[in-house]
Amino acid sequence: MVTNAEQQRIHDNAQGKANWYRWGSYLSERQWGTVREDYSDYGDAWNYFPHDQARSRAYRWGEDGLGGFCDENGEVCFALAFWNGQDPILKERLFGLTNSEGNHGEDVKEYYFYVDNTPSHAYMRWRYKYPQQAYPYDELVRVNGERSRQQPEYELIDTGIFEGDRYFDIEAEYAKASPEEICIRLHIANRGSNPAPLDVLPTLWLRNTWSWKGEQPPGHLFRADAGIIQLKHPALGTRWLYCDAFQGQTPTLLFTNNETNCKRIFNSANPTPYVKDAFHTYLIDGDRAAVNPQLIGTKAAAHYHLTVPAQQTVTVQLRFTNQPVDAAFNDDFDKVFHQRQQEADEFYATLLPHASPDDRLVQRQAIAALLWSKQFYYYDVYTWLQGDPAEPKPSAFRLTGRNAHWQMLYAKDVISMPDAWEYPWFAAWDWSFHCVVLSLVDVHFAKQQLLLLCGKRYTNLNGQIPAYEWAFGDVNPPIQAWAAWKVYQYEKETTGIGDRVFLEQIFHRVLGNYYWWTNLEDKGENDLFQGGFLGLDNITIFNRSAPLPTGGYLEQADGTAWMGMFSLNLLRIAIELGCYDRVYRQMACIFLRHALSIAQAMNQIGQDNQLSLWDEADGFYFSALVLPDGQEIRIQVYSLEGLAPLFAVAIFEPEPFTLEPELKEDLDWLEQKRPDLFDNCAFLSVPGETERILFAIAKPDQLKRILSHLLNEDEFLSPYGIRSLSRYHLEHPYVLNYQGHSYSVNYEPAESTTGDFGGNSNWRGPIWFPMNYLLIESLQRYYRYFGDSFQVECPTGSGKYMTLKEVAQELSQRLVNLFRKQPNGQRPMYGEIQPFQHDPHWQDLLFFHEYFHGDTGFGLGASQQTGWTALVAILIQQLNDPNFYSQL
Known part of the structure; x- marks a missing residue:
């Protein structure tokens, strides 16, 4: 809906009437x-x-x-x-x-x-x-x-x-x-x-x-x-x-x-x-x-x-x-x-007509910074590898070195970058989070960006989406379908019309990536996935981008969870498209079956003594190390790896499962022939007028046990959000001894003290916005199914009980408070830097840091990682507008 001059310019540019974006x-x-x-x-x-x-x-x-x-x-x-x-x-x-x-x-x-x-x-x-x-x-x-x-x-x-x-x-x-x-x-x-x-x-x-x-x-x-x-x-x-x-x-x-x-x-x-x-x-x-x-x-x-x-x-x-x-x-x-x-x-x-001036300032600068991070990006990998006619021929090493297998990648576009200085190139999962925030102000550009990333000039012929410039072959979480669904739903809610052409285009473009994951990232062929790096740098005891020093491979709780989430997102898209074309109803059955199989693999002890990634004693998910001889060792590190299964949750209205014959028939058949699949996931329905169907990897009892860790201030819950690694590991580092070598991980709330990944990125304690945002969204989805009847203690041990909606709001407030002026007039993200806290020429100028100290909230890493930290703009929108994203 066009109600002001800037919206008119956005509309005119999208319609090709005036090139305001030149x-x-x-x-x-x-x-x-x-x-x-x-x-x-x-x-x-x-x-x-x-x-x-x-x-x-x-x-x-x-x-x-x-x-x-x-x-x-x-x-x-x-x-x-x-x-x-x-x-x-x-x-x-x-x-x-x-x-x-x-x-x-x-x-x-x-x-x-x-x-x-x-x-x-x-x-x-x-x-x-x-x-x-x-x-x-x-x-x-x-x-x-x-x-x-x-x-x-x-x-x-x-x-x-x-x-x-x-x-x-x-x-x-x-x-x-x-x-x-x-x-x-x-x-x-x-x-x-x-x-x-x-x-x-x-x-x-x-x-x-x-x-x-x-x-x-x-x-x-x-x-x-x-x-x-x-x-x-x-x-x-x-x-x-x-x-x-x-x-x-x-x-x-x-x-x-x-x-x-x-x-x-x-x-x-x-x-x-x-x-x-x-x-x-x-x-x-x-x-x-x-x-x-x-x-x-x-x-x-x-x-x-x-x-x-x-x-x-x-x-x-x-x-x-x-x-x-x-x-x-x-x-x-x-x-x-x-x-x-x-x-x-x-x-x-x-956006926020009734919010506080400080909330409006934070949101506006977050979005402004994201828009400033749109950059012209040019990289023709084939020419870069071969060299230019007027220049000396590059070393033969290049043809086997960095990005040598990405000769089809040709980028010459304006794209959303993580940071115009520190990361002046795209990163696939950063880019997807950017698009979700961009949809607040420019949904046409957000859709164009997702189609670009998943299009023929970027995606490998085998279906892999490039990770980032330093190593296109690394693997980032496959969240493009999630981002596309968010953008589609936001436009549908705000305009009353969903862009079905966009949704259909993105569905087909990410489908190749889905099959790349199923074919190449499941080494054990048991629906437990690897993924490797997955953007979480040094979160565990090994460098997941490299061959493991023990040999073998990891069955990753986060890699498997991302695939569960990927399956559910494609299921939702297929159901939406199935309202117009029955072919998509048949495809929805595939994603439903795969989501069920992934949930079973994570929760059930399989054949031949295969470990479940769910630890019943600890009430948490852990990755498993598969050694060359087939022996499995559970890596008992309390981290975002084990929280990621919460992302795989979806709420469905009952109509698709009752009115679409193919989906209903397949569901009935599965319930009859493979009841074990339903025993190992949350597949529940609520009777009555508000009947809905919940699908989630974590069942209600598992959810409560995970939340007891998540909401414990001595573990994950910081005054400013959820830590990437539990504070439990400050006093109890996890150590794996194997064949005379020791591998360990301990809680580090600030920058990494190791040289892994250059040392400027740390997932062993700091607060990272993208994962916090996904956790909040997952809690909102669970709440949409359970309502006020499902309550948990927050913080753990406080005696205070909250609904999942209230927990999501509490986490959102803590994250936004990183940027807000507190009663003492200071913004936690700036710590003891006095000009930013007291000088009128500094105090209202904001950085959007890459991550934040796990205990104090002090901003760390890249100072202008505006892309995914700009998610604070959506959190502010949700806190000030309770109907925002009500159906997402």
Whole structure:
């Protein structure tokens, strides 16, 4: 339903009436150090293309910059550059540590914030805190290198560089006057007590698409007039960047080419004297000959030299347009900002009209950050493996190394990324969670993203969905069908019409992945699945991405649970589609049978002394280690592995099972011939007017026993959500001794103290939003079946009993409280970082961390893992709107 201007833009774009999405915040914040740019012999991506080379070396597959935008094909880019007069490097991109430099893996060492954004990118705001002293590059590398994994990371704020408020708050504000015209304001605030110099270089350039094939640039930029840069491009036509005078002074226009400085990087001759790092050389080295005196090139900037008064704010104005403008900065310029900001306010007000101001702030920044994380992503694996005609041939190692079996993958799209600096590439299960949140504000884009991920250009011919850029062949949880069902149901509830074409398309696209799992991830052919890594990094005693040191394999509680959930999601979709086409009714029978078989395998002791993954003594699910001789050992680690079976729960209205002949006939036959299948799962129905059918791996008595662990504050229940590993293992580490070797896991609430997966990811105690969200949703489903009659003690041992709905709300409140200001005025996610807790220029700027300390809630890992942590936006919606997702 279209009720405001931003919704109209979303609708018009989806209908092809106006391409409001051509330009957006699609410019990545890090291209260096990525797999795409790695042409080393043995896949050493971080060191092959380090930060120090980024200013001088042209990228092959993308671009990066500060707070910028680009077109949907990443061919024309705009970003910001700054110099405080002290730094050794022109600040054109964010700095951070590589995986080997950080004592807890890679980590960005900057403070930047996604303040606002709308789905059409008609209004955007980005904030950056730039010190007035020399940026401490060497100190950050040195101190982090000296610290052990038992010590915290050494952050930029720890250097003291922000003391005395000696920094600039720089806010980039963008407002589209039309789909092809972007008004730009740079608000630069000097927070210090003394005037401070700042060079500002808004920069426009062409992505280098030509060098790799020995071609000429397809377009160029040149000076059209004082303060005006003109661009000509065969695909995007002619455009102008108008750069307003500041205090009566027209900015100096600088031009160079987006070409590698071969002299600096490779100690060889430059094919052109004007290269990528020319503006750095011009400004910091004082070499005026570094820029093209002919005022033409493929990279251009407007150079403003400012002196910003103490505790004052100045504004620089620009306008990027496809039409020449006589008066670029008249009253209409300001009106565009006022109108777009007002429209953005109206758009977000429709989500939570009656929520608290703080809840609205958290939700809006979460969604804005997710929208800022939409990035242009280009990776043609075949070409990357083979090499380019104008470049040296890559090492033969590449044809057997990373992603060598994914030559069909061809990505050239705007996609939702986990983190535009730390993870500037897709991860399949992150991406799916993003789509669920995106459906709140842009359901068309959410559907397009799911179809893209599961489409022919990404999915392997064998049906495997790629995991992430560093290893497409790893396995992430198969949640695409779940995400598609959520998106479909949300649109159906809010508009009254479900997109059956989308649902049918996604069904067929994930079906291949379903059979890939059933054929390749069930080594014992007993409906107990492996999966390996599954995105949960170091959650258990072994690296699940590698062959086990004991030999054999794991029958994973989480891998099996994901397949149970996958079966139920496909069952729901097949039933929905079966209302229109009986073929899907027949397919629904397959998923029903498989879900029953998986539940039986998890709950029943099988033949030949096969272990059940359910431990009746402990009331918990555990994975089992199958040794080469067939012996099985239960890995008794209390973790999300054993909570994952709760995800496999679905509620069905009775009509499909009574009105669809194929499904009813198959169900009746199974109940008659294989009653054992129903003995090992929760397959129940409630009589009466509200009759519903429950299917779940965990039966009611099992659910209660699992919840006694889940809701125990000495085990899983943290003040801020559910821990990934039980706190029980703080005093009771799990240890497996096998053939003279010891393998163990213990509770670690913060960053990992081991080097597994680089050490920057930890599933041994911290709170992770995606799994918490799925647990909450599962409890809501169970409640929809049991109602108020089913109650559990929460917290365990408190004597206070709650319905499952109340438990879900309690968990949601704890998670949202990570971000909310508490009665003491502090946000738990920021811990003891005083500026974020007390300074008015910091305290309402939010990070959406990768994960959170299991005891204190302090934000950890990637600081802008906006994708799945943006699930907080849905939790806030549910807490403030009790009817939201009522039927999902």
